[in-house]
Structure formats: structure tokens, C-alpha cells
Amino acid sequence: MSFDDDLLGEVSRGAKALVICPDIRGQAYDLDAENRLREAEGLALAIGIEIEDSFVLPVREVRPNLLFGAGQVENVRIACEQNEAELVVVDGALSPIQQRNLEEKLGRKVIDRTGLILEIFGERAATAEGRLQVELAHLDYQQSRLVRSWTHLERQRGGFGFLGGPGETQIEADRRMIRQRMGRLRKELEQVRKTRGLHRERRERAPWPVVALVGYTNAGKSTLFNRLTGAEVMAEDLLFATLDPTMRAISLPGVEKAILSDTVGFISDLPTQLVAAFRATLEEVTAADVICHVRDISNSSAEAQKTQVLRVLKDLDVIDGEDGTSSIPILEVWNKWDLLDGEKAYELGQLADNSEDIIRISAMTGEGVPELLAQLGEMLTAKASVREFEVPASDGRRIAWLHAHGEVLVEEDAGEGASGPLRRFVVRLNPKELGQFESL
Template sequence: MIASDREVYLEPVFERLEERDILSQKCERSLLIGIQDEGDSAFEAENHLNELASLAETMGIPPVHTVMVKLRKTNPRTLVGKGKMEEIRDLVHEVQADLVIFDYDLSPSQQRNLEYDMNITVIDREEVILDIFADRASTREAVLQIALARMQYSLPRLTRAWTHLSRQRGGAKGTRGKGETQLETDHRMVLKKIASLKKELAQVRKNRETQRKRRRSLPVPTLSVVGYTNAGKSSLLNMMTGADVLAEDKLFATLDPTSRRVHLPGGRQVVITDTVGFIRKLPHNLVEAFKSTLEEAVMADAVIHVIDISNPEWREQRKVTEDVLDELGAGDKPVLLVFNKTDKLDDPEELHHFLNNEKHTVVMLSAKTGFGKEKLEMGIQEVLEAELPVKSLLIPADKWDIVAYIRRNSVVMVEEYVDEGIRMEAILSAKDQKMLNEYIKV
């Protein structure tokens, strides 16, 4: 985290809101509450609770105990029934927890009531993810995006940060005057801050779009690496480029997109961009705030979808990623499926029956050991050739304007002089294929 950026964008919002920053509270022991809804299997609920435990570890507040609650009926006041709430309260004292985390999206009133009844800080899954993102942000754009998401999350929860609601502020020019509560004033201040953050983000997004256009003006295909958090996306990029992109065995190690140029066998060049990882129930405010970052996937020529095949929940994680891509408008992009972390499998051969029925090109990979790197490169070429095929052209010797156009707007693999003119092999967009059709030789 860049401290100065955080001070600028998360500060005077204010100091009272920062008091709700779980990371600043020095909590050390969390009690996790898993929720098994009707329709959820015990296996699914347990895996979701394990994921919450990983989030808590990433947050730096490891769980000391977990509780699974079978939720047959939702209590509008506290989510769980009175008896279960009292059981959790007793357990808090027994295990000496200083934070309770629900694997559920609590309403503002439910959070407030649970905290009041149990006399302990209570947060939900969304707040955990927001705090992790806030701690991991390292660029101005990421800090702005997360500040906006946290403000939008905090707005309906202001009463949790303020215990002085009865305090009155005297009248002042431009305000509602005598009798206005501190809460109303703070509510207006947060709305003003949200508007300010949106304005700043609009400018940052404009700059990103300029950079994106500049990159796309280069005649080089682009691919975006997507996948569930901790699937190994950054490790894949490091393996292919030798670059040192942050790759930790942690959730959300990457928040900012990183682009690298890669030379494939045969001379073809591509630009590959790493992106923020997805997760089950990714907060809507984060999806909105990170839209310009996630749009890297929308703008790419193809998508490399990385899946942690060693995770028993990989099918659900795959669906989560595909659903987010659909939401972003990138669901119809050409896809290369990469089943990563094969080094953790006892018998990778077990997957072959599944791979034979897969509609996408599939690569088995271990970014850690380098196993499958050559097949990955071949898979990228296969996907790109289907989307942006290499075409053979014969240009008459007097058509130098056509030759110049192809050089400017495509990746030229071969260019040589022959008796009939200039023979070229180049990667052409669909538009250019149509325009240059008379020069293309089958």
C-alpha cells in the first residue's frame, strides 16, 4: 500500500470511517460463521467456509474457530435465530475471539444488531474482501477504485461508525441549520466524497483508455489472463516472460493489470495482460469500481482462462469466472482453458475423459515447474490463428501503398520479393481480410 495515496483518498473520510477499518483495529483472532442455506449441500457450505478461512488468513486475522449454521429461516434482525446468536456470543468469550466474520452478505441493520447483542465487531464476507483490496492497492487507480467501493459500502452503515447520533450541530450558512444531526452531516460528506472519487476515476479511466488505444494501435494481438483468485495467473505470466510479476500463494495478490510482450515460437508476438482475480460473490461495488481494469478482458483478442485444477471446487470457480466475463460483455471471446497446478494432482490422467468433451482448447500446465509450457504456447497460437489467422498475400510490385498499409496495420511474418511482386504472410483482422481479399492467396 502506498501510504500517501491512502491518506489522500481514504483519510479525512474520514477518521471515523477509518475507525471501522478492520485492518487498523489490530484484531488477531477471528471466529468464522458459515451459512448453509436450504439447497446448499454440506460439502458446498464447508468449501465456502474454507474459502472464508483463506480470506481471513490473507487479511491477517486467522480463524481460531469456525461454526456452521444451517439456515432454514432468515431472522431479519440478526440473520440467525436468538438461540444460535447467544451460542455464538458464548463461543466468542470461550475462544477469546476479537472479530466475528459471517460468510454471508449482512444487511446494515443485521450487522448493527449483531454487534450490539454480542458486544464485538461483526463483519461480513464483502467487508473482508474490501479490506483485503484496500490493503493490497499499490497504484493511484487501485486506491481510487477501492476507496469508492468502500465509501459505497459504508454509506448505509454510517450508524455503525457513529455513536454520537444525538449530538447536534448548530446552524451554518449553506446547511439545514440548527437541529441537523451529525449523521446527516456525515451522510452528505460521504456522498460528496463519492462524487469526487467518481470524477477522479473518470479521468484515470480516460488515461487508461488512451494507453489501451495506443497499445491496440500496435499490430500485435492481445490476450487477457483471467481466472479465480489464486489460480496462478501471475505465475503463468512469469513463466512465459521471465518477468517478476508479484505471484504469491495468497488471494488477490494482483489488483493492477500488468502487460508483457511475449515472443511465441515461430516469431509471432503477443501482448499478455494479467488481471485481478475473481471470487464467489465478488462485491458488486468492486466489479463496478474495477470496471476499467476488468475491461482489459473485454478489449483483448482472446482470453486465457486459468483454473486451479487441484482445487476440489474448480468447477464452481470456473463458472464464477465465466459469469463475471458474461457480465462484462466478454463471454463470447475466444478462450484458451489452462488447467494449472497439475503438479498437485495425484493422477493428471484422470482428467483426460473430461478434456475430450471440452469445446475450448485445453492445456494442462504447472506454472510452478514449467510442465506444459510448450503446449501453452501452441494453444495460444491455435486460438489466435482461429481468431486472427496468418494469411498469405501476393501484392503487385506497383501497389506500394497496399504493402505500407499491411506493414502498419498487421503483424508481418514473412515478406519477400518474387517474380509476381511481393509475397507476404501477415496476421490480418477480419476487417482487413475483407478489404485485402483480392490479394489473399489460399
């Protein structure tokens, strides 16, 4: 890859890279330096980059023009030469000036955490809305970095004859085109969101409860989703393997049909350009009847990851900021239990045994999955009540509905009514199903 190539082009799959995790003195991080470095490596691998070397680089004082000190930059350049790296990944936010100066000093393409996550989202987004959101985020990110690829162009002249003053530069023209494109994308997104809102309203009117899987990226949500539904959603040991919400029907004890929703994985320090797209994708969670918080309990940063997930749920108003209570029941699913050693498994097992809101599983082996299904069935039927109805025997639609959506405990003749024979039903229904039946 030549340094003179289009610096805004996509990151090449298979590119040899150096991954650097800046550790800035005095800055608060969700994860410690080593775990942030591992996460950065995971992001790079998710886009097909070959990591030649990776390390944490302490930063005592941020340099506005380079981020790092001159000596550190020279050491990075030497490491690039030794490893024949053509790309440098910096796990942090670089200003356009810092990115340009680093590329000039290193003679290589440099991409920061924001650019890397945007690359992943751009490759993985499958739905129309996902692609629109990612393109909008890309344009927002790029418009401040146009100077990097257009500084070689001279100012174009505008106007006519002697009255022609200096016209707009190429960079100004490009920024104008980007703003226009962003305006069109926002209009398209608004229309898509309206359509999605209508679909959500239709689902809310349906009697089937919704279970949403949420969790930090790579916690195993898609593996669990596939095990519970028999689907073949992309489930790999990659960060952001799932970007677009996926829904499938499942059966649970006491619940003939429920909808299981797989969502995008959460991550710390999400690029600001993607926050709106990320939140919009997660709006589906707010309509769930139960939230399954899937955690990689074998990860050394499991607690920090949990904090990040709860922070996003709080932003979505699922969790109350004052007392931490949730408007939607949350079940913690401790996944990858099979990867724990004996001592750690014993310690965590003590905690899990003392909580009704924790289930231990391995989505890979299936361990604990029957207990998870039983617990979900209990949670979805906890508010169910036994009700009695008399329905005309000729009203096949309402009778079929009761059998399809409720737990029919008794069905028998109830004599004659004004319109003919009646059938008596004793049925267990949850509040949502009861409302649906009464509106038939």
C-alpha cells in the first residue's frame, strides 16, 4: 500500500499492522491498558488485519500535533520497519492533524479506533437502515479529514472575466457535496425509522412476548441465539459479529411462542459518529418483555463490561438513573462457564447460587441452557393470571386464539346462551395476552 494512495480508502484485508494502545496519564478508562490492547487487537482481527506486533504506549503528556512524543513516534517507525507493517492502528481518537502528521512521520497509513470501528460496521451492516447509518457516520468522520487527501489541489477560480474572484477550493466543494449527501441520508433514515416504528407497534399488538439478548461484544449472544433457535446467524470469535437485529420464534415452558431478538454488541468508547446509529439499533430492546444480559464471565474485564452495558441500558431509559431499578426484568446469563478454572468457578458459583437473576451456561456446549429456558418461561408467566370466559361455540376465531396463546386449563360446555351453545374456558393469560383477547 503506497502512502500516496487515497488515504480515505478502505483498510485492506490482510494488511500487516502494528496495534498501539495509548495509555494517557490522568485519563479515566473503562478497561485497564492490557484489556484495552486486547480489545483493539480483536477489532483489528475483525476486519481481517494481520497483527505483526502490538503494545501499550504510555503517554505522559498529549502532544497536540502527534499525540505521542517525538522519540515514541521514531520507535514506532522503527517497529514498523522491523515488522514490515504497512498500517498503524491507534486505539484512541486522533484529530485530523494528529493523523496526518503521524502518517507523514511514519510513512504509513494510520487509522484510529473510530475509523477502525467504522470499517467494521461498514463491512457488516446488512439491512438498509444499517447501511444508511454507517454511511452517514462515515461521511461525518471524513468531512473533517478531507484536508488529508486534497491539500495538493490548488484553489479553483470562479466567476467570469475580471470580476472572477477566488472560487471555492476542491476541499470546500467536497465538503459541500458531503453535507448534501448527509442531508439526503438523514431524510432516508427518518423514513426507515418511521417504517420500523410501525413494525414495532404491530409487534406490540401481537400477543407473543419478546426476549432481547444484550451484552458486550463477543460475549456469545449469537452463539446462544443459534442454539436456542436453530438459526445460523453469524457467530464467530470476532468483535461485532452481529450488527443488525435478528428475530426468531422460540418455545418456552408455559409459553407456546416467544420472539427472541439478537442485538448488536456493546463496546466501550463507541465513536461519537456511531452513537446515534447504535442507539437506534438498540431501540428494539425497549419493547422487550425480558432482557437477557449475556456476559462472558471468563473475561477478566467482565465487571467493567457489565458496567458499560448497564450504562447503555440507562441511556435507553430501561434502567432508572436514581435507584438502578429496571422497567424491564433483566436476567444475567453467565456464558462461557466451561472456560472457568475450578477456583474461579467455585467463587462465582457461590454468587450465582444466591441470586434468582443469574443463570450459568455455556452456549457452545449447551450446559445450563435447559435451566435458562425454564427461568425465561417463569419470568414471562410470572404475571399471568387464571381467568374464566364463556365463548359462543360458534366463535371459532376466539376459541382458536385461546388455544394458541393461553394455557387452557379447562374447556367444557356451558349451556345455552342468547346466540346459541356456549363453551366455558379457564385459561392462564399474562396481562399482554389478556388485553389482546379482550380486544378481539
